[in-house]
Amino acid sequence: MKKHILVVPGDGIGQEVTAVGKKVLEKIAEKFGHEFTYDEALIGHVAIEATGEPLPAETLEKMRASDAILFGAVGHIKYDNDPHAKVRPEQGLLKMRKELGLYANLRPIKLFDELLEASSIKPEILKGADILFFRELTGDVYFGKRERIEDGNTAYDTMIYSKYEVERIARKAFDAAMTRGKKLMSVDKANVLESSRLWRETVQAIAPEYPEVEVTHQFVDSCAMMLIKDPKQFDVVVTGNLFGDILTDEASQIAGSMGMLASASVGDSTGVYEPIHGSAHDIAGKGIANPMASVLSAALLLDISFGLKEEANVIINAVDQVLKAGFRTGDIATKDTPKDMILGTDAIGEEILN
Ligand code: GGG
Secondary structure (H helix, E strand, O other), X not given: OEEEEEEEEEOOHHHHHHHHHHHHHHHHHHXXXXXXXXXXXXXXXXXXXXXXXXXXXXXXXXXXXXXXXXXXXXXXXXHHOOOOOOOOHHHHHHHHHHHOOOOEEEEEEEOOHHHOOOOOOOHHHHOOOEEEEEEEOOOHHHOOOEEEEOOOOEEEEOOOOOHHHHHHHHHHHHHHHHHOOOEEEEXXXXXXXXXXXXXXXXXXXXXXXXXXXXXXXEEHHHHHHHHHHOHHHOOEEEEOHHHHHHHHHHHOOOOOOHHHOEEEEEOOOOEEEEEOOOOOOOOOOOOOOOOHHHHHHHHHHHXXXXXXXXXXXXXXXHHHHHHHOOOEOHHHOOOOOOHHHEOOHHHHHHHHHO
């Protein structure tokens, strides 16, 4: 198979982990006789530094011309401490999603058995948990009107959804539920928010098209509690942009660490595959970031964008084997992990490649 992949490492640890994800793709191409070509592009803080823009036109052009995108992370501490910055790395991420029509963000919460002890949740509560989140990605407060008023002393962000936006993500989630446990939970805050009432009635109106799927509606606060209390009850979850952003960070604890969670953003054009974690500037450049989320994102890329399921499974098994052999990065090590089994980014990458 001939495919062109754009690698967009972005900021902070995005650079380090994406390098490992790319090596894994190269190894798979060699093993299975595929011809993958690569290009690189800038986004986020590194793009602002080089061009003044968080998503330069050249990057967008390269994204549109590629068959899939392996993405890292965006963000820089400098902007976190400057509430008045007009240009921010995250604007690049949001613009990319909007421009490419990436409205569905799939976040599989995959728990490797070897990491049962790494989580802060009790193993007996966790074992068997397997959740697929659908986070809506191009609407909500992230894209609604926002403003500072009254001399900057009051601010608002608008939570906004249109019916068609809810319908298209809900259909993707229903379709996925049909291939899994046939359970779909839609998460909202319909007891308070009008946009959530529209969300709920729209999901409910689609339900008769999928009579085999058991649909439930849950308030986001209650869902947050249930995720920790009884994660095994979940199958597929569909929710809005903000709730999905928060709930999946919480759910990363089910998988042991943010460093284990991959994601796929799909919709109208080229798919983007990235770890759910951000640029983590506190550990950037130290060579200790966990690259497994990037490696597992590469597996999602092969599976979803190229239909290469066997190749994707080879990658997932390689990660599993490395964990079974006892190797860990710092974020997934426990007090019982021998020091010499705690590896850095490149070293654990080499173990996965072997
Ligand atoms: N790889 C994910 C990433 O870079 N996250 C940083 C971020 O700004 N996230 C906000 C969002 O995903 O909406």
